[in-house]
Amino acid sequence: MPSPLFADRPVPGPAEPGTMDALITRTRRLRGDVDAVRRDTEVDDGNTLWRWQRALCDLAVRQLDQLGSHLDQLKAGRPDADGAPDRPARETSPGHDCSGPRLGRVGSGEWNLLTDEVSWSDELFLILGRDPESGPLTLDELPSLVHPDDQALLTAMVTDCLIDGKPMDGEFRIIRADGRVRVLHMMGEPILDTDGCTASMWAVLRDISALRHGEQTVRDSHDSLRREDQLARTEHRLVAELHEAVLPAWHGSSYLPRSGPGALDLAARRLPDTAHPATGGHWLDALELPCGESLLTIGELTLRGVAGASSMAMLLGALRGMAVAGIAPGALLGHLNQLLETSEQPALGSALCSRYAPETGTFSWAQAGHPAPLLFRDGTGHALTPPDGVLLGATSGAAYEQAEIQLRPGDLLVLHTDELPRGRVVELAPRIAGTRSARECAQLIVEESDRAERTDAACLMVIRIPG
Template sequence: MPSPVSADRSSAQPPGRGSVEALITQTRRLKGDVNAVRRDTRGDGADPEERWQRALYDLALHQLDDLHAHLAQLRDGPPPPPPEPAGPSAARPAPPAPGGSLLGRVGSAEWNLLTDAVTWSGELYRILGLDPARPALTLDELPGLVAEEDRPALTAMVTDCLVDAKPIDGEFRVVRPDGAVRTVHMMGEPVLGADGGTASLWAVLRDVSELRRSQRTVCETRDSLHRHRRERTGHRIAAGPPEAVPPPRPGSLRLPHEGPAALELAAHRLPAATATLLGEDWYDALELPDGQTLLAVGGLTGQDVAADAGTATLLGAVRGMAMAGTEPGRMLALLNRLLAATAQPVLGSAVCCRYRPGTRTLLWARAGHPAPLLYRDGTGRVLDAPDTVLLGAATGTGYGQSAVTLRPGDLLLLHTDGLLPGHDRTAAADRLLGLAPRFGPAPTAQECVRAVAEEFGAAGREDDACVLVAKVTG
């Protein structure tokens, strides 16, 4: 099926064959390198850290396989259409086994709203497990294949596309006639007619079941690694040296001390509900020689002595690099090298920020840590930046950084990973964002911290958690 073009969009020119071939070569080389490193981690499977590393390598290889296949399609052009069956009794292609080629996992469809015609590619029939001799499903019939709890999301996406011309980009689970459940990612957009109305809807549907399964394995092995580290120690480590972790402040602090566009700061440590688990969370704020402000939060896991010493070492390094003018992304890369080189195994996560009061610019980066939250005009949102691997997990890792311009009255909230049981980041962020109506009228940063403490005070945490609030005063 040719790719239709919306009325307000021109067709892009295909990339040159030579440039695509070069990308294919690079991808093939990278796959070989990742596979070689993966083989080096092969063990008996009893070590939780090895299982977590292997799961990450498998996920990376899965994504590189898909990238290689996509680039090959760009080089070779669209695949030929499937042959028409010779008759009612002719053998028809069976759905491919899970994890088959990319061509068997990507299909396309077009629903014409003017003629009610429906066109599906042969691959889409295979993905959905349907007989290609039968008519393609209409938009009204499609939800019948979708898991009941996912139908409202699919209906909303299609309605928004047809009524408001919004692109479709979402996932849902399909229950095939043989009972198999597959996860499908659907991307599409309306095709506009001459009168500006929606004439048809076209979409590309991809079976992402194996990709999502690999991602779940990474999460499960990571959680298993955390549990193993905690159980191996058997007791909670003591708090770090007083000079390493700033104590909860009874009131707010203003940094820098001079200048109109300062940050009013307040922080708090929320204790764990138990005394048997492992972890060391920290936060820091520091006025720098150039008038800028360092804001940072993070956490370490490791055996008691390693985590305790690691926190002091890490915080000393953070302050030293910040005083020397090191930007957040480079700072995390150096911290990663520092932890990876320690004699005792320690993993860490962190968010490091550098606030420039002259332009009210916040430059920040993160490593395996929840992103900062920004509250403005009574609402909150999660700041967007790519996440990267934990500190100490792999040498040579780079860390990107992002910048956001703040306004007077804005509130920035940084927190560590243990606010809720199970380290549920999504649920914790949702509850923190739900405090926006309380933050708006709060006169000080300390009042906002008090609201967080009240919200999460009885959460049954497995570990300590820290929260740092910065309010732009002018």
Template sequence: MPSHLFADRPAPQPPERDAVDALINRTLLLRGDVDAVRRDTAVIDDDDPQARWQRALCELAVHQLDDLGEHLGRLRDGIPHPTDPGTAADAYGDSATGPLAGSLLSRVGSAEWNLLTDEVSWSDELYVIFGRDPAKGALSLDELPSVLLADDQPLLTSMVTDCLVDGRPMDGEFRILLPDGGMRTLHMMGEPVLDTDGCTASMWAVLRDVSRLRRSRHAVDRTQETLRRREQRARAEHRMAVELQEAVLPPWRGSLPIAGRGTGGLDIAAQYLPSGASDLIGGDWYDALPLPDGKTLLSVGDLTGHGLPATSSMALLLGALRGMAVAGVDPGALMGHLNQLIDCSAQPALGSAVCCRFDPITGTLAWAQAGHPAPLLFRNGVGRPLPAPDGVLLGAASGVTYEQDQVVLLPGDVLVLHTDGLTRRDDRSAGPDTLLDLAPRLAHARTAQDCVRIVVERLGSAERLDDACVLAARVTG
């Protein structure tokens, strides 16, 4: 049941795909325009600091637009399927230190290290990014690693060495520690500046605080990973619930003929119907078991809940029911013992059940119920529910007594047992009376399997709100 906090709120809807596609197209167009400006700035003299600044900003803008296009693509495509390769998390995290306020420019600073004069020039923004007092001066290349996390220092050393020795451009990220104990993630881009002899005279760089971007990306990755693990766990639990249900419910499929030693035997068929509103396995069961004394146990029931907990509780209850039936416990007393079992269980639950014992010698059906729909008896083209003996839901109260009743079945009679999920539908177009309306068709059914097929054709649609079981037992002559 949804939380009351959200009872009056519509469920969140994904954005329109056309709208997201339009944003992606606009982003691609903008990226092309920025890329054109970047190519124009590439022909400007590298000795012009303003030109280098403009080119670096264009590089950063292109990276940002690439990120934006990627995120919009994710928004359009939705959460990837758990079997798809997941997006790798960024190599570095950062602390909860808030990003610098203001525009992109206020989070970008520049630096130049002159190798000939040992002069260092930092922009005002870079001092703010590093949280450094300008009176202390800028950090030299030898001092710069001291403010990095130890794990990131080798990366910076490698970047600077490749730039100064091999003349390679720099492009990487590292984390710095602030004087107040905080941490930021910086993206550093730079190039060597050569003298007239082709030797490296200085190195310039643009550093950008990407802490906010990384936190946002980490948040997306973390939530995606959480969803992936949740879906994997749900699939594993569903698989275990299905396997447990298949192991516990009767192994026969189709009709189960049980020969009688008196007036007649039983032709039995049953089917489990999963919910149309949920892919979770419920706690519904059906059972038909020949007993050592020649009688036959018929039972259906439903425990609250879904998934593995409900299925495991159902398996426990059904095993106890079978054991007591084999031991000769009457249906009424058997219901009382099941109620005690649920009452003292480590996983308390509520459940409904009906338990019948058919004697083929006398044709007598003894039965009891616990808050469950009564069996339906179809005879001569007319259906009616059996008068129900008293019985409360299993697990609802302690120490209660369950009454037992009996009825004589005749050859040709059809007994239908079902859980209430069969007639609980979203459109309210079907109810218990719908089953009784099937009496003329059931009268012409030749087997119990035909009876189940008729019921399922009428009530087995995907509009049901819950799982359901239906069992048909036809008395043979």
């Protein structure tokens, strides 16, 4: 009879290298071959070697099933944040150690109930950390190596095997003489005499400590990912709520002033960063001032998440208050620089602050390390020459120059943050000239920006001068 460790069938051909599907296919084929060997094996209960070999086939099938499950999870990618580990964690003592016997080391033993003889393989002595010169342990002595919490489990397995003739298949922990805690898997059966009574018990034990440690590592990693996902979702929600509470209520497009002739046609868009959805530090704002002018601002902070959103809310509140008080854009940025410099959460920020006077068509603006507005007129586009201004929070006592430009009816300004592809937007000038509203122009720019790679969130404000 052929050895049960080998199948009399051709070895499957090599699968495509480097693909997860190929690994899964090969694992399933191997599992099927080993299972076929196990089913075809004729076991001689009187032959310890054959019993050991059959038990090895059972263990191999079990491990290949686990391997297939792990590969399926790996193919699926990042685990579902709401999912749970595949199996409950088995707690180990603080002394648990995954060094020592390698994964897969297997030993066997037999306990003769009629003669009280006990025989262990050399591997079993190594697994249990026992000196062969001390001899094997009897069934009564064996629990002395077992972890106190698992002694009842082992006793029940052995009792069911000896009294009820049930096969043994379970795991328990041992504490070796060197103090190391190991996890063992034991499989065994009773051997009956001619009268049907239990004459002896045999068992195959395998050290699976490294395997269980690896599974625990996977579970811990899964739990960490789940916690990170929950924190990220919470942070994203808080940032969104702060933006909704602080930024203008108008979405997409609006007019300033709200009514009357000569109102600016405005459109705004926020382009999120898909890798970091809770960016938080970007803002854009349009506010009608008591004097009849319009405040138009845009900016971003280096802080992210809730910290960035809260700092943004603080700056935007201060900016609005100072603008209502009549402070000009250049001086206003100087005050914002001082405010950010003394904040409990140090950060850098870029900003553009401007005012538009409808009576004269004057656009007054200042910038703090921010891209200059793009002006589109008569089918062409270019960036305005920026006045001097350093990043907010970069230095104490910074002064910010102010520039002015006379806008004409039909002119269009684009205010934006760094991540907008300026060159591509300027090239859109002929198509922008054909748009009929700020909203239509903003949509055109967004579509073009989506074709470019962005590494951060971006904000965009389009201002069309009536005419």
